[in-house]
Amino acid sequence: MSESLVAGHEKPGFWDEASTELMGRDRILRKLIPRHKSEWLAPAAPPFVTLARAIVGHQISVKAADAMWQRFTEACGRDPSPRCVIRLAETDIRLSGLSKRKAEYILDLATHFSEKKIKPASWSAMDDEAVIADLCAIRGIGRWTAEMFLIFNLQRPDVLPLDDASLLKAISLHYFSGEPVSRFEAREVAQAWAPWRTVATWYLWRSLDPASVQY
Template sequence: MTRQSTKTPEEHLRRADPVLRAVIDQVVRAGARPAVPPDPAQAADPNRPTDRYGVLVRAIISQNISAGASRSMYEKLKGRFGGRMPTPREVLDDDADELFRTTGLSRAKTASLRSLAEHVVTGKIDLERMHELADEDVVARLDTVKGIGTWTADMFLMFHLNRPDVLPVGDLGLRRAVERAYELPELPGPSELERIAEPWRPYRTLACVYLWRTAETTPQV
């Protein structure tokens, strides 16, 4: 009878990559260890209350801006709707120019929010069944929304569906953290990042969180 491994995701990462072991030690010493390490046993529970639409709204707002600017725009969006997240129907019924003017969102992000709302209202995307899809299928569905690309889909997989083995190769903060930790001469490209991250499987999500924590650049989603 074969004994199953009892290694935790963190233990796997420590043993698989000495550089990442040092990163984990650094984060732990700083008291910034992730509160709930992503783990297959902690996969998204379809029976718990969710706000998948709200998560994607936050992800769209957060694209290519600082965490502080993202929070400010998010609060302005909620303020326009009485201090709460608007429903998809409310976004579509609102005046697009006024939404752009009062929230500080770019016209491109305003268009993305409206595209997401339209996909939800028409049923082109069923957010409440996203947990049933494989990672690549989630990315493919979300990619049909204007302005949602692989980065936003990766953040949704990592921080909401709690998928354990996601590697967002396009994230600048992650690439910078890897450049520093591995003492690279320049930012790693997608293929080099994939190569470096190969030993982290099947816990690449957790590895990324530790690397983000070294620079306090964890995406705000």
């Protein structure tokens, strides 16, 4: 994924308040947050790019996703558009090296956007679960991808992606001495983070990887 946003760029309006409250409530975050004081959630990419990148990154390592995304954007531009994807698919059904299934999903996503089967402009006014339901109706998009969209595109402050392996790994490492954790246990830990679970999740991701995740 990309380098994290650094100081000098606009941060989400809730970020400072959330960080301060989380440090006051959680002994682990009290140690983690000060290590990343000059970084925060990056500004949103266009909705299509956020979703396409999340599809590419699903269930593979950050390094593999970066390489795959780079090949894809070399063929389709830094901010690929639905029209470009549809045009590329006419001559390259794998969209520059994606897996067959991921290429199919991104082409279907491009078709949804180009044929206006979805209305991205309405998502900002919808609640989290309504956006998730809307997105999950698109082939290849499940709850994890929809939650990444809520975090990275709509910048919703209280998203807890319990299907995210990195989040569970970080909770295991910091709260359970490395022992595997269940979704139930992770949810219990995260109760103290509401209504700022997005921010807590971001810092926990950041604790595992020197380059922050970005979709």
